Amino acid sequence: MGSDARRGRLVELLGPVVEAKGLDLEDVTITSAGRRRIVRVVVDRDGGVTVDEIADVSRSVSDRLDEVDVLGDAPYVLEVTSPGVDRPLTEQRHWRRARGLLVKAVLRDGGTVEGRITDVTETEVELDGTRRIPLADLVKGRVQLEFGRPRDAGTARGGNGKDALAIGDEG
Numbered sequence: 001m002g003s004d005a006r007r008g009r010l011v012e013l014l015g016p017v018v019e020a021k022g023l024d025l026e027d028v029t030i031t032s033a034g035r036r037r038i039v040r041v042v043v044d045r046d047g048g049v050t051v052d053e054i055a056d057v058s059r060s061v062s063d064r065l066d067e068v069d070v071l072g073d074a075p076y077v078l079e080v081t082s083p084g085v086d087r088p089l090t091e092q093r094h095w096r097r098a099r100g101l102l103v104k105a106v107l108r109d110g111g112t113v114e115g116r117i118t119d120v121t122e123t124e125v126e127l128d129g130t131r132r133i134p135l136a137d138l139v140k141g142r143v144q145l146e147f148g149r150p151r152d153a154g155t156a157r158g159g160n161g162k163d164a165l166a167i168g169d170e171g
Helices: 003-020 051-067 092-097
Strands: 024-033 036-044 076-081 102-107 112-120 124-127 131-134 138-143
Touching: 003 024, 003 036, 003 051, 036 051, 051 076, 092 112, 092 138, 112 131
Parallel strands: 036 076
Antiparallel strands: 024 036, 102 112, 102 138, 112 124, 124 131
8 A cells, every 4th residue: 555545545534533532633644764654643623722732632543543454554643733823824724723823825827815703704814803705715824923922912722811822832
């Protein structure tokens, strides 16, 4: 089984496991590290995920991988994590979860736009409270790190007062 087929099979197998825990499966990657492979499963949800939730879904994913032979006989290391601040914003839920943060985005026409996400609907992203951009026009965006931003300026993770740098849970 090729790596693309294996990844697709993992997404198919692990999606329901992750969803049963109330999380979204954001990505699955398989990389080689000597004789071992590293299987990285990225999960998220609105409001972020806790370390305990990561541990819980990690056990469930591990159990599911033990039940099937999608990885073959080669040993692997399982990593379950949440997305870091550098993850691309490509889906509506990514933009929604970044509400309150400064982003830079590539537009479908090749241009770029930068601003703070103030609202996200099913079809649009609002920047700086004034510019509404259709999601269909956004190729991808990235959160811009802001050092020294006042703690009460609001953040994406439910306005909990954490700096933008602190929202990245990926290690």
